[in-house]
Amino acid sequence: MKRLALAAMLGLMALAPAQAQTVVKYLHIASIPGEVELMQKAADEYMAANPNVKIELPFLENEAFKAKLTTLLQSAEAPDIFHSWGGGVFYEQAKAGVLRPVEDVMSQAAKDEMGSAGVSAFTAADGHLYGMARDVAEVVLWYNKALFEQAGVDPASMGTWDGFLAGVQKFKDAGITPLAVGAKDKWPAHFWWSKLVVRLAGQDGFNAAAAGEGDGFAGEDFVKAGEYFLQLAALNPWQEGFEAASYGDASGYFGDGKAAMHLMGDWDYGAMKDNSASKQGIPDDQLGILPFPTIEGGKGDPTDTLGGLSGYLFSKNASDEAVKFLEFYNSKAVQEKFGQAGYYIPIAKGAADSMTNPFKVQIGKNISGAHWHALFFDQALGPAVGGVVNDVSAELAANAISAQEAAELVKEAVDDTL
Numbered sequence: 001m002k003r004l005a006l007a008a009m010l011g012l013m014a015l016a017p018a019q020a021q022t023v024v025k026y027l028h029i030a031s032i033p034g035e036v037e038l039m040q041k042a043a044d045e046y047m048a049a050n051p052n053v054k055i056e057l058p059f060l061e062n063e064a065f066k067a068k069l070t071t072l073l074q075s076a077e078a079p080d081i082f083h084s085w086g087g088g089v090f091y092e093q094a095k096a097g098v099l100r101p102v103e104d105v106m107s108q109a110a111k112d113e114m115g116s117a118g119v120s121a122f123t124a125a126d127g128h129l130y131g132m133a134r135d136v137a138e139v140v141l142w143y144n145k146a147l148f149e150q151a152g153v154d155p156a157s158m159g160t161w162d163g164f165l166a167g168v169q170k171f172k173d174a175g176i177t178p179l180a181v182g183a184k185d186k187w188p189a190h191f192w193w194s195k196l197v198v199r200l201a202g203q204d205g206f207n208a209a210a211a212g213e214g215d216g217f218a219g220e221d222f223v224k225a226g227e228y229f230l231q232l233a234a235l236n237p238w239q240e241g242f243e244a245a246s247y248g249d250a251s252g253y254f255g256d257g258k259a260a261m262h263l264m265g266d267w268d269y270g271a272m273k274d275n276s277a278s279k280q281g282i283p284d285d286q287l288g289i290l291p292f293p294t295i296e297g298g299k300g301d302p303t304d305t306l307g308g309l310s311g312y313l314f315s316k317n318a319s320d321e322a323v324k325f326l327e328f329y330n331s332k333a334v335q336e337k338f339g340q341a342g343y344y345i346p347i348a349k350g351a352a353d354s355m356t357n358p359f360k361v362q363i364g365k366n367i368s369g370a371h372w373h374a375l376f377f378d379q380a381l382g383p384a385v386g387g388v389v390n391d392v393s394a395e396l397a398a399n400a401i402s403a404q405e406a407a408e409l410v411k412e413a414v415d416d417t418l
Helices: 003-017 034-050 060-072 087-095 108-121 144-150 154-160 161-173 187-200 200-211 220-233 248-255 268-274 320-328 332-338 360-367 383-397 403-418
Strands: 023-026 055-058 081-082 129-144 177-180 261-265 287-290 303-312 371-373
Touching: 023 060, 023 320, 034 055, 034 268, 034 320, 034 332, 034 383, 055 320, 060 081, 081 320, 081 371, 087 383, 108 129, 108 303, 129 144, 129 187, 129 268, 129 360, 144 261, 161 177, 161 220, 161 248, 177 248, 187 200, 187 220, 187 248, 187 261, 187 303, 187 360, 200 403, 220 383, 220 403, 248 261, 248 268, 261 268, 268 332, 287 360, 287 383, 303 320, 303 360, 320 332
Parallel strands: 023 055, 023 081, 177 261, 303 371
Antiparallel strands: 081 303, 129 261, 129 287, 129 303
16 A cells, blocks of 8 residues: 555656746847857856746847837736836836836845946936846947048048048949948938937037927037938938838948948947858958047037947846846856957946957947947937937938928927926
8 A cells, every 4th residue: 555655646746847947038139140149058057057947038120129019018928038228218118117126136246247337227217226237339430441442532531521421422433332221220320310419419418408408409409410411311322222221231231341331339240240141241350440520510529429338127027036047147257258259348347358359349448438428319318209310310311301300300209208
């Protein structure tokens, strides 16, 4: 009888599930295979050390992510962790109650590792910390040295707006496409208007306009930004079919050596290779970074940069295990691998020290030496205003709207949110 009872007990144990696992879903937008491979390796390492946790890495392409995230966060399918660019979109999510405060769960060591700037970036107006900062980024003018030489354009001559326009015309005359842009996605075009605003209005002017002071975004400097943008657009500097081109299309076009320049974030170093036909992109010795042209009389500081400080947020139902996983994932030991590979500039203290990619090193110095590191405007201004900024920027690139109308539309969007 004892043997039968023991056999029955063993049978029940065999039917019982293994130790229950907590599933942690991290929704990301990384599309470069090498970067995704590093992500999976980190997840595998964590799961090996924590068998009670299962890490899932669902992916959404950038535009689909933006379109679907709001609905996802209000559903039972909400990810525990998701990518964030911070800024106004994050503030709106915090107000909507779809995020989990984590300041009482996250260790002080993890907070110290991302630094005060990282903590501040993901702390909302209510004083709660909702996420972690991962990286800093800058929008720069990538350029193809071989095409500059072919067209007889001296990179140093592009330092002022007038010199830049003259260089663009020289490329046109040489039969070379001066600039690639993915206007279908709109946000790549907004970098042009934003960089011009950074030069013309500067930090104080932008902050005043965002607060609705005076003429706001319909003020003189913002109208001028549109006028300068239209000066460029009038030269037809973009690749054929730019209005129907996505970011990936434009990135690949530049990576294939078909355009002289691409105004894009530092992530384009890897993306333009992955999006190119050869998967090799432009060789490092033929690739360069130009400072965005200065504009005489502009109120911005010449060191001002535009970019991001992005990271991750926790949805309202995220578990403590999700926080602990992200502490590991965002640590120096893990993040320096992404920095070494040149995918982005990690914010974790010491993680960027081992970067060898000269372009990433240069960009890191640009940001650390900036008087003002402006956050991507379509993120800083929130989803409603940011969407209008992207819309009018794409129209300006196509020479399809006046500078005055573009500025007024942005002002109206701001007024509607105040």
